[in-house]
Amino acid sequence: MATFTDAAWSSPESNLSADEYCSVCLVDQNTSSPKVKDKCHLPIKSTPGGPVNKGALRAVASALAGGRGATLPGVDKKAVARKVASLMKEAGMEPGQGLMNMAMSK
Numbered sequence: 001m002a003t004f005t006d007a008a009w010s011s012p013e014s015n016l017s018a019d020e021y022c023s024v025c026l027v028d029q030n031t032s033s034p035k036v037k038d039k040c041h042l043p044i045k046s047t048p049g050g051p052v053n054k055g056a057l058r059a060v061a062s063a064l065a066g067g068r069g070a071t072l073p074g075v076d077k078k079a080v081a082r083k084v085a086s087l088m089k090e091a092g093m094e095p096g097q098g099l100m101n102m103a104m105s106k
Contacts, residue, residue: 004091009055023048
């Protein structure tokens with residue numbers, strides 16, 4: 001079971017190594033070592049092993065819907081939407097209808 005925080009959200013990318021950053025992201029498209037940050041997307045934690053940030057979950061839901069100009073090429077948006085919806089429910093948050101539609105799409 002995940003732990004959650006309501007702390008203000010800011011991407012931790014500049015504060016973490018590539019390996020650490022990729023470990024806090026929902027999507028890691030690295031296929032070899034060493035890892036590079038450009039292939040990791042949708043961070044949900046500030047630190048490896050830290051709690052999931054509720055603000056990050058809202059930001060990811062927005063990015064999946066195309067918010068902030070996010071395109072996320074090569075990302076299985078349906079799988080990510082399912083994970084985010086599951087985490088939001090576990091955190092006592094209400095996933096939006098758009099996120100649920102994406103998670104349930106065929």
